[in-house]
Amino acid sequence: MTSSAASAVLDTARRAREAAAVLAPLTRRVKDDALLALADALVARSAEIVAANAEDVERARANGTGEAMIDRLTLTDERIAAIASDVRDVVGLPDPVGEVLRGSTLPNGLELRQVRVPLGVVGIIYEARPNVTVDGAALCLKSGNAVLLRGSSSAYRSNTAIVAVMRDAVVAAGLPADAIQLVPGETHDSVKELMTARGLVDVLIPRGGASLIRTVVEGSTVPVIETGVGNCHVYVDTQTDLGMAVNILVNSKAHRVSVCNSAETLLVHRDVADAFVPLALAALKDAGVTVHGDAAVQAYSADVVPATDADWDTEYLSYDIAAAVVPSLHDAVAHIRRHSSGHTEAIVTTSQAAAREFVALVDSTAVMVNASTRFTDGGQFGFGAEIGISTQKLHARGPMGLPELTSTKYVVTGDGHVRS
Structure with a gap:
């Protein structure tokens, strides 16, 4: 210059x-x-x-x-x-x-x-x-x-x-x-x-x-x-309302894909995978979403694209989502801590104990319990307006x-x- x-x-x-x-x-x-x-x-x-x-x-x-x-x-x-x-x-x-x-x-x-x-x-x-x-x-x-x-x-x-x-x-x-x-x-x-x-x-x-x-x-x-980057997760727990979980997942991913509070990764407890994953894949397909899944998710549909290591860290901002089956809530949290950008994570569960544990263990700007990740927004939080969503920890965090x-x-x- x-x-x-x-x-x-x-x-x-x-x-x-x-x-x-x-x-x-x-x-x-x-x-x-x-x-x-x-x-x-x-x-x-x-x-x-x-x-x-x-x-x-x-x-x-x-x-x-x-x-x-x-x-x-x-x-x-x-x-x-x-x-x-x-x-x-x-x-x-x-x-x-x-x-x-x-x-x-x-x-x-x-x-x-x-x-x-x-x-x-x-x-x-x-x-x-x-x-x-x-x-x-x-x-x-x-x-x-x-x-x-x-x-x-x-x-x-x-x-x-x-x-x-x-x-x-x-x-x-x-x-x-x-x-x-x-x-x-x-x-x-x-x-x-x-x-x-x-x-x-x-x-x-x-x-x-x-x-x-x-x-x-x-x-x-x-x-x-630091604001904005959102590799957001939806975790479906072993105790869950399947219909609610599908609705929250589809809204989190497909309501508006080009924004930072759109979900980019789905994690499913293995004990509910047989019941939930086929429902989720069908609903996501209807919404035009391509699923990039691990081997467990791929086993449920030939439409699933094999996930690569890069998929877990990707903020797609498109009609794509990564998906994996995890052995436990703690494994879901470990995955989130390893790959999340610290923006928003959601748990769908009917267990208050699981919800409390997830909220305590996940270290992100916002944690949703039985609600879409799309709610992380200044207007939705009742702030009236926002300049951005901070994903850091100093001075300001969140909307x-x-x-x-x-x-x-x-x-x-x-x-x-x-x-x-």
Whole structure:
């Protein structure tokens, strides 16, 4: 990257830091008014956003991009209206900033409070979907953070138009334009510069496939909240309701295959395999799912594709699922601990003891008992919105709503106290 281009990225980060200082003390009313102005501006100027998006779509088609990705990239007036509606939903959410998490009066008379505060400057590195540009900006603004947006080059024109609209809107509402910025540059060099802007950027959140997330986690000197990769498991226990188990399995796998909370592996206790596996294979076939099975699963149907070692670690994001028969609950847990990405695991069982044991032993972001893996989602959890699903253990874990876009500080109030 040229020195001037690198300087442009760092200058963007510096301006974001100045804007973050302005945003931090703002009241909820001021932030909500800015978000409402932003939502109205997106609708009012949807024509210019759609026109810019059409250029991205045309270029993507010329490059041979698949229709599924084209659909994720495409914006219409209706989709922009829906995105604006999501912004208005954020307005209705509680403001986490200023919330007192704990407080007490110490024996020496000092008053101690732990209070939520914004993270500061949040960088978001993401792929394809231009709606993330708005989602990320809205959630960061509501939580008092300045945001640096680095979308993929495939949506560069769309993101440029969207950010221009949002910046104009927040300025009209009295906020600094640099509260929302698009990181300059379309090459990977600008991403590298953002990842090493330690001291200017407080945290990075990558949203996308495994390759993107691994690149950011391994190459960043800025703290990273790891999100998204989901090698999720459904375990069917020996004591189970077969019909319920089939429904949960099919919903977990086939409800929407291209998302991180879709199930990618089925594990079945051997004592229930004869009764359950044929039902599962038939239901998955009806749903258009190809099963990659171990030898035990292959024995039930010629339609089963032999599973390789790689299948157990694969996030398919397609109509495919790996399947194995296991001797016990503990063997299922051992398989999950060895291959899971730490996202979501489910047990289907009528045994409370088995459910408690599974929940205690599985070390993942979310553990479902007799429920689909598809419920791991900020909206489904009642958070109203999410910036992503964290699969790490520091700071935030699971669906990240507004509180997870804050840190804390301690406020200590005395009356002339000095330490002896």
